[in-house]
Amino acid sequence: MPRILIVDDEPNIVLALELLMKREGYETRSVGDGERAVEATEAFRPDLILLDVMMPRLDGFEVCQRIRSDPALKGVFIVMLTAKGREVEREKGLALGADLYITKPFSTREVVRKVKELLASKSGA
Amino acid sequence: MVAGRPHPWHLLVAVGVLCVALLAGADLLLVSGLDDPGARAAVHQAFGAAAGLTLLVLACLGGALRRYVFRPLELLGRETRIVGVNPAHAVELAPRHLLGDLPEAIRELGAGLARSKSAFDAVAAAGSDGHDDRHARLEAILSALQEGIIVCDDRARIVFCNPAAKVVFRDNPALGIGRSLHLLVAAAPIENSLQLLRQRRVRHREPDEADGGVSFVCAAVQGSILSCRMRLLPDLPGLPWSFVLTCEDVSREADALGRRESLLRAAVKGMRAPLTGLGLSADSLELLPDLDADSRAELERTITRDARRLIGQFEVLAREIEAMDSPRYLVRDVFVEDLAASVAQRLEAQGLRLTMIGDPLWVKADVHALLFLLEFLALRIRRSSGAAAIEVESLLGDRHVYFNFCWKGAAVPLAEIEGWLSDAAEPLGAQTVRDVLERLGSEVWSRPHETPGFATLSLPVPAAPGQCALRPPVPPARPVFVEAPAAGEIEAPGGWESIPLDRAFFVVFDTETTGLAPGGGDEIVSLAGVKIVNRGIVVGESFNQLVDPGRAVPAASTRIHGITDDQVRGQPRIDAVLRAFHSFVGDAVLVGHNAAFDMRFIRLKERSAGVRFRGPLLDTLALSRHLHDHTPAHSLDAVARRLGVAVRDRHTALGDSLITAEVFLKLLYLLQERGVSTLGGAFEVSGR
Numbered sequence: 009m010p011r012i013l014i015v016d017d018e019p020n021i022v023l024a025l026e027l028l029m030k031r032e033g034y035e036t037r038s039v040g041d042g043e044r045a046v047e048a049t050e051a052f053r054p055d056l057i058l059l060d061v062m063m064p065r066l067d068g069f070e071v072c073q074r075i076r077s078d079p080a081l082k083g084v085f086i087v088m089l090t091a092k093g094r095e096v097e098r099e100k101g102l103a104l105g106a107d108l109y110i111t112k113p114f115s116t117r118e119v120v121r122k123v124k125e126l127l128a129s130k131s132g133a
Numbered sequence: 134m135v136a137g138r139p140h141p142w143h144l145l146v147a148v149g150v151l152c153v154a155l156l157a158g159a160d161l162l163l164v165s166g167l168d169d170p171g172a173r174a175a176v177h178q179a180f181g182a183a184a185g186l187t188l189l190v191l192a193c194l195g196g197a198l199r200r201y202v203f204r205p206l207e208l209l210g211r212e213t214r215i216v217g218v219n220p221a222h223a224v225e226l227a228p229r230h231l232l233g234d235l236p237e238a239i240r241e242l243g244a245g246l247a248r249s250k251s252a253f254d255a256v257a258a259a260g261s262d263g264h265d266d267r268h269a270r271l272e273a274i275l276s277a278l279q280e281g282i283i284v285c286d287d288r289a290r291i292v293f294c295n296p297a298a299k300v301v302f303r304d305n306p307a308l309g310i311g312r313s314l315h316l317l318v319a320a321a322p323i324e325n326s327l328q329l330l331r332q333r334r335v336r337h338r339e340p341d342e343a344d345g346g347v348s349f350v351c352a353a354v355q356g357s358i359l360s361c362r363m364r365l366l367p368d369l370p371g372l373p374w375s376f377v378l379t380c381e382d383v384s385r386e387a388d389a390l391g392r393r394e395s396l397l398r399a400a401v402k403g404m405r406a407p408l409t410g411l412g413l414s415a416d417s418l419e420l421l422p423d424l425d426a427d428s429r430a431e432l433e434r435t436i437t438r439d440a441r442r443l444i445g446q447f448e449v450l451a452r453e454i455e456a457m458d459s460p461r462y463l464v465r466d467v468f469v470e471d472l473a474a475s476v477a478q479r480l481e482a483q484g485l486r487l488t489m490i491g492d493p494l495w496v497k498a499d500v501h502a503l504l505f506l507l508e509f510l511a512l513r514i515r516r517s518s519g520a521a522a523i524e525v526e527s528l529l530g531d532r533h534v535y536f537n538f539c540w541k542g543a544a545v546p547l548a549e550i551e552g553w554l555s556d557a558a559e560p561l562g563a564q565t566v567r568d569v570l571e572r573l574g575s576e577v578w579s580r581p582h583e584t585p586g587f588a589t590l591s592l593p594v595p596a597a598p599g600q601c602a603l604r605p606p607v608p609p610a611r612p613v614f615v616e617a618p619a620a621g622e623i624e625a626p627g628g629w630e631s632i633p634l635d636r637a638f639f640v641v642f643d644t645e646t647t648g649l650a651p652g653g654g655d656e657i658v659s660l661a662g663v664k665i666v667n668r669g670i671v672v673g674e675s676f677n678q679l680v681d682p683g684r685a686v687p688a689a690s691t692r693i694h695g696i697t698d699d700q701v702r703g704q705p706r707i708d709a710v711l712r713a714f715h716s717f718v719g720d721a722v723l724v725g726h727n728a729a730f731d732m733r734f735i736r737l738k739e740r741s742a743g744v745r746f747r748g749p750l751l752d753t754l755a756l757s758r759h760l761h762d763h764t765p766a767h768s769l770d771a772v773a774r775r776l777g778v779a780v781r782d783r784h785t786a787l788g789d790s791l792i793t794a795e796v797f798l799k800l801l802y803l804l805q806e807r808g809v810s811t812l813g814g815a816f817e818v819s820g821r
Contacts, residue, residue: 069547069578070546070547070548073546073547093451093455094455094574094576095455095531095532095533096533096574096575096576096593097576099530099533099576099591099593100576100578100591103578103580103591104547104578104580113444113447115441115444
């Protein structure tokens with residue numbers, strides 16, 4: 009069963025995403041800030057992380073950079089879900105190693121579809 | 134041989150008549166003393182023979198004189214005139230003449246003239262250098278201004294325009310000295326503003342405060358929007374009631390403003406409905422908790438639909454806000470190469486070598502902010518990694534230009550970069566580096582380079598729209614200030630024939646073609662022209678355009694003019710070029726060397742281009758033949774050599790136009806010596 013880590017400091021969003029992912033049959037865990045996100049990734053070893061950027065203590069960009077620089081955590085999909093919608097910020101996210109950069113407001117259906125696609129590509133590859 | 138002077142022939146004829154008369158007289162005298170008719174007949178015969186012999190001798194004498202004295206004299210006269218315009222001209226005569234040392238003496242005179250002329254030129258140049266220093270400085274400053282500046286006389290004819298004006302008017306060929314401003318902009322705003330300013334001046338008497346000028350926005354003939362300011366100039370000698378117009382192309386801003394306004398309006402309009410819907414749905418959920426399944430499903434669908442629509446409208450707004458320009462006074466189009474040089478120099482002074490590589494690109498940014506950031510980041514990179522040399526590559530992305538710093542070392546962790554960004558940006562006032570970055574619409578991040586051991590740092594900056602359309606800064610050409618506006622009036626009282634040559638406007642042109650048969654499939658591949666105003670070639674106003682002939686360029690013709698199929702590919706076709714050339718020529722008289730040949734090509738295309746070149750056509754070949762019929766050499770090379778015109782870029786349309794123009798100026802001078810001073814006179818001589 010694929011594991012999804014949800015990282016966002018907005019409780020409403022966390023709730024909604026958890027429900028959605030569980031409904032798809034994924035195992036989920038969620039954290040509310042960047043530092044705990046790195047710890048959780050090491051402990052939980054998710055297949056995919058839904059990552060918000062604007063968070064206290066460590067922002068999503070740094071989380072992404074840290075995870076990508078850790079060879080032990082290779083292969084994790086990172087999907088940024090963020091209110092930072094400027095083009096330069098998207099460029100930055102993708103440059104730092106995110107697989108997908110989705111700006112808020114987003115359609116939950118879209119997110120579910122994209123998560124499924126990414127997970128399928130790994131098992132197919 | 135001017136009428137009125139005693140003609141040598143008259144002398145010979147007079148002598149002949151006198152001799153015959155004398156002989157006849159002697160004959161009669163002798164005969165009167167003789168009675169014998171046989172003797173009389175013999176005397177008559179003798180005197181008849183003597184008379185005949187005398188006339189024969191005189192005729193031979195006349196012929197010899199003509200051949201060895203009079204004709205060479207006439208030729209010498211012409212050649213001497215040529216020396217007048219070209220002191221270096223070598224006077225040539227057939228070796229057999231009786232003029233003794235005269236040709237040699239004239240040659241020496243010419244050489245002396247040439248020497249004193251060059252000495253005089255040197256002195257004049259040195260003198261005018263000092264004298265014209267201030268003038269030159271003023272001209273240089275005017276050339277460097279970014280605003281278009283056009284000075285017009287009281288009839289709205291252009292007397293001066295700076296290079297920036299050409300840019301503002303997008304190289305419209307109708308922009309030129311002596312041309313009417315009305316050809317370039319809509320007439321109404323100009324006329325209204327002029328009237329306003331004149332009334333003001335008349336009312337106020339004192340010129341100063343009242344002439345603050347008038348600002349207005351108007352449309353150029355080409356459709357661009359211009360922001361203009363018009364001021365009356367103080368009365369200059371020869372230029373009463375002249376005015377100066379400064380103009381700036383604000384089409385981009387006007388467009389952007391208009392576009393944004395309509396988008397925002399549409400977005401707000403589009404958001405009302407879904408917002409209302411969602412509000413109602415929320416109310417429904419609150420007020421009607423016991424809804425049946427179908428109604429509930431319906432409500433859910435409505436909510437979903439409205440939410441989607443709302444998100445869609447929001448996206449539109451968000452995109453537009455992101456693309457919003459900073460206030461104009463802060464943001465300019467900046468040429469990356471200029472930045473690079475400046476930053477590299479400052480860093481050099483601090484021991485850090487920065488090399489910028491990549492294509493020249495334009496960004497839209499606050500120059501100071503960008504300069505500061507580039508220097509700041511480079512220095513921090515050095516501090517963090519110890520690198521002594523950094524390369525910065527500029528790359529063009531979708532809407533940004535990326536400055537990618539590259540150095541030998543490790544990537545900078547984001548946390549460290551955040552630290553940099555919270556520093557104060559001292560030179561830019563009370564703000565942090567992060568503020569500067571935000572205002573620039575930028576971000577910064579660092580990653581390891583593909584090549585192991587190297588790292589990069591990226592700084593995206595909004596790219597200026599229309600990269601290719603913007604031109605790199607070109608060293609300003611010297612503007613031309615025509616002293617008093619030549620009034621190329623075709624409305625001269627006696628028609629165009631009476632316009633003095635001194636005041637007419639000319640366009641000297643030349644074409645290069647695929648071959649010699651205008652009706653037989655040959656086409657123009659290059660068309661160029663230069664303007665002559667006030668007996669001088671106007672620097673900076675020329676026409677030079679390659680033309681796509683719509684057929685292959687034969688190798689034989691390429692050998693002559695050097696134009697290949699590759700060079701004409703993608704160039705405009707002759708119809709468009711002719712229209713532009715027609716606009717460039719305006720009311721001027723066309724001049725060319727063997728102009729009829731070039732004109733034949735042009736006439737064939739007049740109909741399809743929708744233009745007609747009226748007015749007389751002057752041919753320098755015919756003019757040269759008329760002036761110097763003692764020599765058969767009238768090719769452009771020969772005439773140029775004879776008149777002392779330097780031959781450069783031969784067999785290019787522009788090069789030949791320039792040579793022909795200089796030749797024409799000298800021919801005009803020679804014509805005036807011969808008493809031809811009007812267009813009509815020149816046309817008669819030119820025979821076309």
